[in-house]
Amino acid sequence: MSIRATEQRETAAGEIVGAGGAATGVAATGGNGFYPNGRPVKKIDGTTVRMETEGLTVRYGVSTFGIQDVSMPVFDRSVTALIGPSGCGKSTFLRALNRMHDLGVDIEVTGAAILDGENIYEPQVDAVTIRRRIGMVFQKPTPFPTKSIYENVCAGLRLVGMRRKNVLDEAVEKALTDAALWDEVKDRLRSPGGSLSGGQQQRLCIARALAVEPEVLLMDEPTSSLDPNATMRIEQLIQQLKEQVTIVIVTHNMQQAARVSDYTAFFYVGEMVEISRTQQIFSSPREERTQEYLSGTFS
């Protein structure tokens, strides 16, 4: 299967399943055919589209393009890898998916990023709510330096006012278990997050992101500062996590993309060149530029 952005927009309407009926408010993953806002769930080739972008463009300053007119789907409970040479805009795109650019000075985002049928860039949409539904893990582990392991994990809950200890305890244990870190840290939850090794810190950050139960998890080169062993743990973790959440991962390592992802999108100078099933893009890419990049002609 392959999905060219433009084609996909044209064919999208025809592939919607389960039209009609009342909205139930159950998440799309419930499989009853509707997004929570009542719009019918969109499917491509029978696979549920969890997020998609339409003509997403990010400009830095007046004229420099970060990314231009990117339209692509993100499929539910799968791993989508974004690859491409450095400076190609893959991280810029990733950050646009949870409105991380809101903070930047002189950054303009146009187009749409649609989560469960709702454009997150609509003026009435609260960026903070969106970010809780779309979590993010960064290149360098970023544990909060002033907080303990426990406090790091429940930071997202506590900072918005959750105080009940049993809820927090439960959430911390679940998130740390999901992040495959529980056994290593359960005896020292009160020690500072900075005391962990790099790989553990990164898993702590993943646990922290998971604790608020996001629906989509964005990962920006999560293993680039880790050693091979820690990298392997994170990759295994990603495989487990995709049972529950939709994952978009930026990686500069093509082997990693091949290992962990179901879909791969190739970015080049601010454009999304091609998105396909991973085995297809690595075996027989449709675009010449993809082929050249994968075979190392340019980087």
Added chain:
Amino acid sequence: MTLKARYARDAIIQIVMVLLTALVVIPLFIIIGYVVINGISALNMDFFTQELGSPARAMRGRPTGLVHSITGTIVIDLVALVMAVPFGIATGIMMSEYQEHPLSPVARLMTSTLNGMPAVLMGLLAYGLVVKNTGGFSALAGSVALAFVMIPIIARTTESVLRVTPWGLREAGLSLGIPRWKVTTSLVLPAARAGVVTGILIAFARAAGEAAPLLLTSFGNNYFSLDMTRPMDTLPQRLYSLAISPYKQWHAMGWGGAIILLLFVMITFLVGRLVIRRMERQMEQ
């Protein structure tokens, strides 16, 4: 030019650099040395327990001291600090955390301008605003003047320490769906706490050494007073008055006051340096 000649020139220049450095550094030790030698004998029990009173007191050998200047300095400076901190920190946050806000560059320009402005002008401002409108010199006017001096210093140091906290901290917080203000108050400020406190300390020390704005506002007082609405004495302004006075006994007391002032400023400075050092090391980890 031969290699040998080039090396020779390099060596000569090194000697010149050393000499120039000595020229800059030595006066510091001379000044500290003179202050300590001349002032140490003035620091007796009376110095810390008695008020200054009229010149006659000193000339007749009756007990006099600078306790009223020391308490006055503490009171006026602390009140100034309380007034300055919220504004200074808010401006620092504006400059570092709300860079997209139109006010942000304006605040930065104003902060750097005010930081380079002579403190005596803050004295004139406080005189025009407070002394003239309340009908007289007062400790409160002195606090206002010093607060004006402190605000831009606190703003600048707050901005710079907030900026060295890793950007990832904010992104990590936001990506968890924490609102921006909570990210600032619960993540960024605590991470930069040591630095912010140091900035406040530095502003406090700088203002504590200022005599000019106080001469125009809190005026000075030979007697003990804790009434914020009346003139109050402070160490720097008292040092000036003692130094230009014609009485030998007062000159000695001036040296004693200089030791106290110098000690306070230097300890604050050293503590500030240590804290910033530790914070930088913490951030590197």
Added chain:
Amino acid sequence: MVETNNLLPARYRGPGDRVFKTVIVLFSSVIILLAIGTALVIYLEARPTFRAFGYWNFLTETTWDPVAAVHGALPFIIGTLLTSFAALALAVVPALGVAIFTTEYAPWWIAQIINYTVDLLAAIPSVVIGLWGIFNFAPMMRERFYTPIYNWAYEDAEWLVPIIGAPSTYNFVTATIILALMIVPYTVALSRDAIGQVPREQREAAWALGATRWEVMRKAVLPYARTGIVAGILLSLARALGETMAVAMLIGNSNRVPFTLFGPAATMPSVIINEFREAVETLHYSSIMAVGFYLFIVTISINLLASYVQQKLSITKGGL
């Protein structure tokens, strides 16, 4: 966990962000009000003087006589400019020497000690330096230098006498030297920063060409840091223009122009300190405020110029 999901969104939509931002905006506007307010209040207080003498005449009038109610700021402006530029001239070379020595020549622990010491020098309150100047430095200078030089000039170089003037204890040269001492830490710190910002590649490129340390400095480092050093010198100049207490204590306070080297003089800040508390007549008071107003204009111009130069620096940095 499920229950938290139902609980949280309401809080997210809370007014926290807007409230916090409003508070920050309100509080940080104070710094803007402060800058504008300084200019405005001092100007309003100075208005009687401007009305009586006019902006320009006040600036160019050389007489300052409160008793005769004639006020002109020229002596103080000349005094401020002369002392500041002279002090800067004295300070720049040693300051660059310290900056170069600590960044390029000295072992790191010596550099550390020197940096600490120089920063400590900046932390000494002006009034303490003034105290030292009054009781030690100024009498010593008069005895050791001014009087012998004056005596020599009186005998052998009579043309010098009108320039150096009769030696008084508190005079122009003393104030200038002290002023130089007081601005040197700023010049050091700012040039040190500028030199520290030179990328290592620049240095290494010069090293690789077989340059000696001084040649690396002169060919690679100093040209690169030039803009930063110039901005630092401008900021030091602004410091010198506004330095108040030590100068007021040591310059002798005479508004009779022309000043002589060994004779008393006055600067804008020093006249404010020395006469403000005795200014009972409205015109005298407002004239001091007017001096303050011009001091404001001068220092703000130098500061803006310095930040303009620094801005240019940051642009070149981005471009490289």
